[in-house]
Amino acid sequence: MKAVVYYGPRDVRVDTVENPRIQAEHEILVKVRATSICGSDLHIYRGTLDGIMERAKSRLGHELSGEVVEVGKAVGNYKPGDRVTMAYSASCGECYLCRVGQTAHCTTTNKAVYGFGNAFGDLNGTQAEYMVIPYADAHAVRVDGALTDEQVLTLSCNLPSALIANRLADVHLGESVAVVGLGPTGIMSLELALHRGPGRVYAFDPVSHRTDYVKQRYGVEVVNPNDPGAIDLIRQETGGHGVDKVIEIVGTPESLQLSLDLVRPGGSIAAIGVFTSNSFNLNLADVFLRDLTVHMNGFANVQPYMWESHRLLVEGVIDPRPLFTHQFPLEQAGEAYRVFAEKSDGAMKVLIRP
DSSP, rough: OEEEEETTEEEEEEOOOOOOOOOOTTOEEEEEEEHHHHHHHHHHHTTTTTTOTTTTBBOOOOEEEEEEEOOOOTTTTTOOEEEEEOOOOOHHHHHHHHHHHOOOTTTTTTTTBBTSOGTTTTOOOOBBBBEESHHHHHHHHEOOSSOOOHHHHHTTTTTHHHHHHHHHHHHHOOOOOEOOOHHHHHHHHHHHHHHTTOOEEEEEOOOHHHHHHHHHOOOOOOOOOOOOOHHHHHHHHHTSOEEEEEOOSSOHHHHHHHHHHHHEEEEEEEOSSSOOOOEEEEEEEHHHHTTEEEESSSSSOGGHHHHHHHHHHHHHOOGGGGEEEEEEGGHHHHHHHHHHHTTTTGGGGEEEOO
């Protein structure tokens, strides 16, 4: 079969690989209907995580809309023909950390993540024609047949992460909010935050087509984080103290510092970006003296939030379909990565179809 394989920084290729097969009774074999590229995949693509990837071997992808082809003997929740997706990290559902909701830290799978190299279980990826899902009863999810592939793809990572961000930020009626980063997860985080009835809302991103989309669709104030006067303006508009809550979905030292600069004393930051740098300018004395609450949740435990995310889609509370601006066949996955990484041609999110 065909699958996307990592060869090095900015070098992903579609290779012919061995057909996957069920090897354990808790596994299911799935035909990939559609997959996508997550912002966290770009850390791999750009070479930031080169050390955990095996060149010419490691598979890529962790967002899935699929159909069950075969089930292992111990699988009770699924049968061939079922439409499914799964959490980006594989979890057993039985260990202590799974039981307390920390599914991304499953001790049975040892924090295994699809398409994320040797350090995270060396699992197959979703950017392929077929894939195997281990411990399927525990972390795969059956999806409503009326949902489109675009909607289903957001269940593996983006939408549950946005839901987690809003739970951590805990925006109250009338509070001021800043959303730092307007990728797909950031935009969904913003949309969910707007359902909570905030007051002033600021959306930060340097990419013009993202901010244009957000301003037109949601009517919130958009800000370029590179604008040297942005923080002073927001402090002025918030009575000199800063915003009540910040949701951060970028994962860089600069985005974290911006979040710290924006938040008021006693405010909260929900930082769910994937941070890969070794050092940050996090002044603990400042956090202590300003009574800040800082949640770091980049390695998100999405599985416990997938059912609720699925309900949001089915009930029409949120619709991520407009975020999918580009579609590519699997054979053009390398071009899909380039377009998504460079944000070319107004790209917001790409769909890849085997």
